[in-house]
Amino acid sequence: MNSKNKxxxxxxxxxxxxxAIRNNYSVFQKIIKPETKLMAIVKSNAYGNELIxxxxxxxxxxxxxxxxxxxxxGLALREAGIMKPILVLGYTIHENISIASxxxxxxxxxxxxxxxxxxxxxxxxxxxxxxDSGMHRQGFFPKDxxxxxxxxxxxxxxxxxxxxxxxxxxxxxxxxxxxxxxVEEFKQATDFFEKAGFHFxxxxxxxxxxxxxxxxxxxxxxxxxxxxxxxxxxxxERVLEKHISLSPVLTWKTIIAEVKTIQKGDRVGYxxxxxFSKDTKIAICxxxxxxxxxxxxxxxxxxxxxxxxxxxxxxxxMDMITVDINDIKDVKIGDEVILIGKQGKxxxxxxxxxxxxxxxxxxxxxxINPKIQRVFT
Numbered sequence: 001m002n003s004k005n006k007x008x009x010x011x012x013x014x015x016x017x018x019x020a021i022r023n024n025y026s027v028f029q030k031i032i033k034p035e036t037k038l039m040a041i042v043k044s045n046a047y048g049n050e051l052i053x054x055x056x057x058x059x060x061x062x063x064x065x066x067x068x069x070x071x072x073x074g075l076a077l078r079e080a081g082i083m084k085p086i087l088v089l090g091y092t093i094h095e096n097i098s099i100a101s102x103x104x105x106x107x108x109x110x111x112x113x114x115x116x117x118x119x120x121x122x123x124x125x126x127x128x129x130x131x132d133s134g135m136h137r138q139g140f141f142p143k144d145x146x147x148x149x150x151x152x153x154x155x156x157x158x159x160x161x162x163x164x165x166x167x168x169x170x171x172x173x174x175x176x177x178x179x180x181x182x183v184e185e186f187k188q189a190t191d192f193f194e195k196a197g198f199h200f201x202x203x204x205x206x207x208x209x210x211x212x213x214x215x216x217x218x219x220x221x222x223x224x225x226x227x228x229x230x231x232x233x234x235x236x237e238r239v240l241e242k243h244i245s246l247s248p249v250l251t252w253k254t255i256i257a258e259v260k261t262i263q264k265g266d267r268v269g270y271x272x273x274x275x276f277s278k279d280t281k282i283a284i285c286x287x288x289x290x291x292x293x294x295x296x297x298x299x300x301x302x303x304x305x306x307x308x309x310x311x312x313x314x315x316x317x318m319d320m321i322t323v324d325i326n327d328i329k330d331v332k333i334g335d336e337v338i339l340i341g342k343q344g345k346x347x348x349x350x351x352x353x354x355x356x357x358x359x360x361x362x363x364x365x366x367x368i369n370p371k372i373q374r375v376f377t
Contacts, residue, residue: 011286012254014374015341016049018057020247024227025061027244031210036217037201041224042077043069043089048365049228049249050374052080057376058227059084067222071096074105087128087162091138094121101125106161110138115151118158128162128201129193133185134178135168145189149196162201162220163190170209171233179209183216208232211240230350230361248349250365251341256305256333258284259325268322269314274299280326283310285337288319292368293339296357297321305337306330307344340364 028038040063041047046054055066055077065085068074071093074086085106092100092107094117100107101123109115110130118125129148132139140148152160165186169178183204190202202218207226209216229248231237262268262282267275283305289295293316301312303323310323325331336343340350350361357364 010373011257012252012291012372014048014050014368014372015251015253016054016374016376017247017249017251018376020229020249021054021057021227022061023245023247024229024249025058025063027246028210028221028223028226031214031244032217032221037064037203037220039063039065039067039087039203039220039222040227041067041089041206041222043067043073043224044366045370047225047228047230047362048368050370051076053374053376054249055082056080064220067224071099071105071107075099075103078103078105085161097121097123097125108138109158110140112140112144112148115148119151119155122157124157124159126159126161128164129160131163131165131186131189133165133182133189135166135182137166139165140189142185142188145192149192149198152198153196160193160198160200162203163193164201164203164222166206167204167209170205170212172235173212173239174235176213179213179216206232208236211236211244225362228365230365234351248341250350252339252368253341254285254287254303254337254339256283256331256335256337257286257320259331259333260284267314269298270317271315274314280324281331282313283323283325283331285321285323286319287321287339288317290318290369291372292364293321294357294364294367301353301356302348303337303339304341304343304346304348306335307346309346309348 040058042051042055045051059082067087067089069090074088077086087106089108106126106128108130109127130139132141167179167182169175201220203220205216205221207223210221225232229246262276262280264276264278287293295316297312298315302309305325306328308328310325313322313324340348340353350364354361354364
């Protein structure tokens with residue numbers, strides 16, 4: 001075969017399970033009422049699953065709309081042929097408003113400064129008004145809702161498509177009062193718009209809110225991490241794991257690149273942080289912190305080799321790790337290795353991976369390098 005046509009053999013890749021995506025979508029369809037819309041949140045490279053491929057699967061399954069972080073992501077979806085409603089959740093640079101208008105991408109309106117620029121430009125634009133109900137990131141304060149509604153009533157080029165908020169503490173069912181209070185604040189704002197005659201989509205619940213607070217589904221829910229088959233928090237999992245079955249979508253793989261035996265007393269890696277107490281067989285894998293395998297996993301992280309756990313030895317390098325395979329037989333170059341996922345009877349979940357470095361699964365999966373190829377299976 002001509003080298004120009006020969007496929008490149010991958011050293012590390014992610015397998016994205018379309019059957020698992022379908023399962024998770026079905027789970028949330030059963031949680032919400034038929035009249036409640038489902039927005040798929042696919043920001044940050046679809047939580048590591050790859051923006052375009054993941055969104056296309058969900059588009060075919062029938063999601064109602066998509067939520068992204070930026071115009072860049074929204075434009076990528078439009079160019080990929082996705083024509084359903086798209087909402088930019090993050091800040092939109094004013095110079096990009098014309099692109100949003102041209103491509104029929106809705107933007108988040110969250111401040112009077114941004115509104116002032118929209119008023120001046122007179123560009124037709126669809127907006128979702130963000131209400132700061134207590135989390136204190138983006139959003140208008142509820143007390144400013146009447147003033148905001150009065151201004152927007154006069155702006156015929158600005159269409160208020162939705163009004164929404166975001167819960168700060170909906171991942172812990174023990175603190176439902178915090179969420180209840182935020183909803184009270186949110187309703188103060190939406191009441192002004194309803195009385196002024198606006199017709200809009202009202203939404204507040206993300207994955208955890210959708211699972212724990214069905215009374216706050218309103219017109220639409222926003223599902224992100226749940227479509228990846230990951231629990232939004234341990235507290236949610238403990239309450240619902242017997243009733244809801246999520247399927248992790250992502251498996252992260254690499255290979256064995258080298259095998260050797262190191263002598264007792266020798267040291268390993270940058271700064272020689274570990275010394276071998278006995279002769280030890282080790283393996284090298286072509287994966288490192290550039291790929292999203294955190295340096296904080298040095299000497300503590302584990303991977304799966306031949307269905308068994310192998311500990312990371314010494315420092316995680318930019319593009320390589322060394323692991324202990326002394327108790328694993330018949331390891332050879334080219335063998336598949338699991339970083340996140342199942343192999344045999346063993347599994348390393350995104351949550352376990354995250355626990356080694358004291359962070360959340362959200363950070364782990366979204367920081368897997370987007371240049372790593374995603375293979376949809």
